[in-house]
Amino acid sequence: MWRDAALIAAKDLRIELRSRVLLNQLAPMAMLMLVLFAFALGPGRGALVPAAPGLFWTGTLFSALLAVQRSWAVEPVEGAHDPLHLAGMDSSGIFFGKLAAVLAELLTLEVLLGIGVVVLFGARVASPAELLLSTLAGTVGLAAVGVLYGALASGMHTKETLFPLLFLPVASPVLVAGTRAWQVALGTAHMGAGPWMTLLVVFAALYLSAGVLLYGPLEGTE
Amino acid sequence: MAVILDAGRRFVRWGGVAGAAERNGGAGRARAAGPAGPAEGGAGPDGLGTAIGRMGAASGGGTPRSAETVGTVPEPWSRTVTLLVRATGVAAVLGIAVDVWLGLAVTPPAKVMGNLVRLLYVHPALATVALYLAFGLAALNSLLWLWPRTRRPFFDRLAAASVQTGIVFLVLTIVTGSLWGRPTWGVFWTWDPLLTFTALLLLFFLGYLAVRKATTDPVKRARRAAVTCLLAFIDVPVVHFSVIWWRTLHQTPTLLEPASPKVGGIMLATMLLSFLAFTLLFVWMLAYGYRLRVLKDFAESSEVAAALAERTGEAEQEEMGWGMRPGQIERASERLLVGIAEPAVRVGDDKPVAQSAEGRPAHPPGEAVLVDASRMGGGQ
Structure with a gap:
């Protein structure tokens, strides 16, 4: 399973390295989002600093939307995975492979967004460990949900509009919990980050298991 | 609940057309058209089957076979189930009124x-x-x-x-x-x-x-x-x-x-x-929602079945003396599809209207005006 996952992830990342869509389009897009947020709430830091955690996670959510759509756009034909199944590849392997590629891309975007939040919005990091852990847990959850719904919407009519409608409500707990955890990490809220970290980890675990269980039936290979 | 479960059991026994397709396990990729799997033809990626079905219906060439396939609409509920559902409805309305x-x-x-x-x-x-x-x-x-x-x-x-x-x-x-x-x-x-x-x-x-x-x-x-x-x-x-x-x-x-x-x-x-x-009302609405889906599925699959029967019927007629071979049947159906797509071809592609016998462009009237207008605009 892990070998299959590595193969799929390597394939997706190789396509990305050669096409540079993420680097040339998604990364500027993420930066653009930060600028737009500043236009909406700025220019003073009074509103931007308290809102920074929420803006970071909103930016991440929308970047995830684009990254996942890109991840399914590189599988051009519907049923492109059928030969993989025929070749004996594991469904969970394909799921984890797509997930790993999306995760790598999202983490890259988040580094950029994080730097942007600190530099452009003037946020200060109070506890980096909580920041990193919550970001990692939240992003794994987002990538898992994203890949699942990406597979679900692929090959449907109106998949471009269907995917956000399905993905965003289900991913909303990550926005809630991630924002709160970041507020703690950036020192703008005084409360324990414990429950939020738990929620992020539970969310990620839930959808990783759902992926293992449902990805096969979703592609019609049970 | 018993009402709906009963209805479901009856329908499964009746063996809805879509049901047959699902039990075959095919993921809707078009298979050979046979009486056993008419729903699968309808599962085409672009609704082509439906288009053909409409054409078939419009042309009015109902062969005996299509009449056989399409003729009877299934009744998913027995008399008892219908009565029970109606009783549920009456009870719901009375309950809400009280x-x-x-x-x-x-x-x-x-x-x-x-x-x-x-x-x-x-x-x-x-x-x-x-x-x-x-x-x-x-x-x-x-x-x-x-x-x-x-x-x-x-x-x-x-x-x-x-x-x-x-x-x-x-x-x-x-x-x-x-x-x-x-x-x-x-x-x-x-x-x-x-x-x-x-x-x-x-x-x-x-x-x-x-x-x-x-x-x-x-x-x-x-x-x-x-x-x-x-x-x-x-x-x-x-x-x-x-x-x-x-x-x-x-x-x-x-x-x-x-x-x-x-x-x-x-x-x-x-x-x-x-x-x-409100629970009774829900059950009542649920029962009708279910029934609607059974009938909708039947309507979709029978439309496709009619189209397929139409094609098979044509093929049989040709074999019986109209002198068309199997390969020609495919071409005939292609012509049928080109018929649907014709206006698009004429607007998008200038080949069919490129030249007339005199060597001048022979545009259809409306398009000639459009093309000339744009040329004049470009020249000035």
């Missing part, structure tokens, strides 16, 4: 909330049916469909009907809740955990319906809809906790909760009656 009478005329206004308390006889029942019955039933049926051993079209249709009916109840829940909230809390909407949760649930439901609309392949639709429902269902506890903590851990709960009144006597009876009446 509830309205009790709620508006018999029960007294409450001490704190006054006449607002009368919403107690509508809102909680609606919310319970929508949040627990509808969503629970949809999730259960999705699971049963996904489980290969219990895979029947019945469960897919019941899940869809359940979500659709659930949306009606959920919207009514939100509307009655807002009407209650305005005089009680002073606002129509507040970011209370339960309200936020309900709003997200409505979005899940709407997403589910959108998935069902996004494909015409019955097996793909059932599969993806079932997965959508389960993916949303496992999110329910997480959303629940996140919105509760979202309120309580960050801000002080400022909500003025409606002082939970001591409900008893006639008020309690009215409230309990409302639960019963």
